Amino acid sequence: MKVHIGSDHAGLEFKNRIVKHLESKGHTVVDHGPHSFDPLDDYPVFCIPTAQAVANEPGSFGIVLGGSGNGEQIAANKVKGVRAALVWSKEIAKLAREHNDANVISLGGRMHDESLCLELVDIFLATPFTGDERHVRRIGLISNYEEGGKI
Numbered sequence: 001m002k003v004h005i006g007s008d009h010a011g012l013e014f015k016n017r018i019v020k021h022l023e024s025k026g027h028t029v030v031d032h033g034p035h036s037f038d039p040l041d042d043y044p045v046f047c048i049p050t051a052q053a054v055a056n057e058p059g060s061f062g063i064v065l066g067g068s069g070n071g072e073q074i075a076a077n078k079v080k081g082v083r084a085a086l087v088w089s090k091e092i093a094k095l096a097r098e099h100n101d102a103n104v105i106s107l108g109g110r111m112h113d114e115s116l117c118l119e120l121v122d123i124f125l126a127t128p129f130t131g132d133e134r135h136v137r138r139i140g141l142i143s144n145y146e147e148g149g150k151i
Contacts, residue, residue: 001125002060006032006050007109008043010067014109014117018063021118027125047075054103055081061125062104073106080146083139088112093120097127099135 003022007015012034019029032050034041047064054062062084064072069086076084084104085096088111096102105124107117129135145151 002028002030002057003063003125004030004032004050004053004057004060005063005065006043006046006072007034007064008046008066008072009034009037009039009041011065011072011107011109012037014107014114015063015065017114018065018118018121022121025122043072044075047072048079051076051079051082051084051104055079060103063107063121064104065107065109067108067110069106069108069111073104076104076106083142087120087124090120090123093123094127097124098130099132101129101135101139 005015005019019031022029030053032053033046043066050062050064054060062076064076064084066072073084073086076082082104083100083102084106085100085102086106087093087096105121107120141151
């Protein structure tokens, strides 16, 4: 599976651990940065290219992270074709995929310990979209709005 990842300074160390974790499981990971610590960097510079890569490569997934994950999720969701979910529990990681067909997971590196975050990523990546009609319909409504500004 191909996974794109980006963060900010608050998520840098944890991003690097996620990359190693995913590579150890055989995933192909594209790191969109940052690659060095800069306490003044701006998460949109890294999270938007991560989301663009996911949108441009159907079937791939993305991970964005920072201190809380909130801004990173907002930035990723500005990219057409991206459904980024802020995930904070195992159940939400699963539902984001099953019900929303989310293709990007957003995590708050300062909100959880490493083992839980890695587990959330694993659950997210392993959970398929159900394809249930009601979920397809709802995602379609979002896509219609994204395309033409109408629901």
